[in-house]
Amino acid sequence: MKTTAKTILMIIFAALVLTGCAKKELPEIIPGAERTEAYLSLLEGKSVALAINNSSVICGMPILDTLISMGVNVVKIFSPEHGFRGGNQYDSLDVKTGIPVVDLYRSKSYKPQPEDLEGVDIMIFDMQDVGVRFYTYLSTMHYVMEACAENGKQLIVLDRPNPNDFYVDGPVLKDTAFHSFVGMHPIPIVHGLTFGEFANMINAEGWLKDGVKCNLKVVEVANYEHGKSFKMAVDPSPNLNTMQSIFLYPSLCLFEGTVISQGRGTMFPFQVLGNPELKDKYTFSFTPVSIEGMSKKPPHMDTECFGVDLREYDVNIFRESGRINLSWLIEFYNNYPGKDKFFRPYFDLLAGGDHLKKQIIEGKTEDEIRQSWEPELTQYKEMRKKYLLYKDF
Incomplete structure (x- = not known):
């Protein structure tokens, strides 16, 4: 297909627009x-x-x-x-x-x-x-x-x-x-x-x-490979507003299927965990409120929640271990007084089945839970290799 004059002008104009990136030290x-x-x-x-x-x-x-x-x-x-x-x-x-x-x-x-x-x-x-x-x-x-x-x-x-x-x-x-x-x-x-x-x-x-x-x-992304650190210029969604929350999200989103707040209704969502019923178990607390554009009606709104603060948690652990954190989920289930009310139906959709919920209720260890993910997890890893466009981690 021949390159038309209009196409050439569009590309030249694009180059002029993107010159602003270069002046700002393009990553x-x-x-x-x-x-x-x-x-x-x-x-x-x-x-x-x-x-x-x-x-x-x-x-x-x-x-x-x-x-x-x-x-x-x-x-x-x-x-x-x-x-x-x-x-x-x-x-x-x-x-x-x-x-x-x-x-x-x-x-x-x-x-x-x-x-x-x-x-x-x-x-x-x-x-x-x-x-x-x-x-x-x-x-x-x-x-x-x-x-x-x-x-x-x-x-x-x-x-x-x-x-x-x-x-x-x-x-x-x-x-x-x-x-x-x-x-x-x-x-x-x-x-x-x-x-x-x-x-x-x-x-x-x-x-x-x-x-x-x-x-x-x-x-494709230029000059990229899997595992290469970068910082996003724009938050991907209202409640993932820091890199800390983004790295914690794979482990903490499962809590959306439980009675535990993940900090929606605060300025640090997906960086804290808590519930009003855990006052005797934890000293750290936060109170979710309505925040326009982020969380209008967060769980436990206007009620003090007690739990853990993960804002200073070393997220490099995920990179080093190559694992999501299951210990928080097990810990909060064990500490919550009304265990029959801990899980909500939404949890099974987030977890991709009802096995994880049943395993936690049965008191399975993290190692036992992880063993049950095989061989499907390894099979997926092999399938994934066929579609890589960038050097792998």
Whole structure:
């Protein structure tokens, strides 16, 4: 295909825009979104839809605004959990540009419908992942891929680093009875892949409905390898607002299926654990309150919770051990007075089955629990190798 004058102008303009990155000492790691030379030509003369959120940035600027300034014809936006601009704001039109916004998270199917894709030639998916099975942006990508496959639309995934891609761990979701929006694939809790790698896995393993294949292009991250440390410029979601919370998240999110607060309703969510009934067990306390844009009605709102403070916890332990922390879950279950009320039904969806809950109730040790994850965990690790785009840890 010949390069048109318009394409050349778009690329030149992109280079000028990205010059601002260089002046700010562009990090060695370059996300796919910032590698505009790899995908701008594919957008020329096309009506483009974007599946994006507040983490979708080019050199700190929203990708929507940047692409429009480069002459890209963006006609529709698809938003995930927490909304397009972040902060749990859901609008049918983007206030700044007037472009229609389709709220996928609050729709009944989580998936773009055929009428949503009318007038769309090509789709871009660009969101920051944190590398765990129950993070819903992963499920959103699955449904976007499926909709594009069913409606004959090409999908470009602009890849980004995964902050938790230095290990693989947790029980594998095996029983389809526990499939949900927080667990759609037969993978462990910590999957160790970027979104680009995972999209290739979804396609090749036939996980889309009826085995359809998505016309997929992945724009890779430059100068990246698994396990390489980096710091995100934008929080991926309202309650993952520090790197500490992101590293703790694979271990602490399971508590969302229990009576234990993970700090929602504080400015340090996923960095503390506690419950009002544990006053006799712990001295540290915090009180969840309503915080607009983060947690409007957090568990145990306006009630003092007693537990542990993990804000200074050495998260390098996860990198060194290659394991999520199960000891906190076992400890809080053992310390909670009303054990028959400790677990909620949501726990089994997060854990990928009811085995982990039963094992903790039965008093199994962490080693015994981990042994039950095999051979599926090792089998997944072998399958994962087929889809690596970057040097592994």
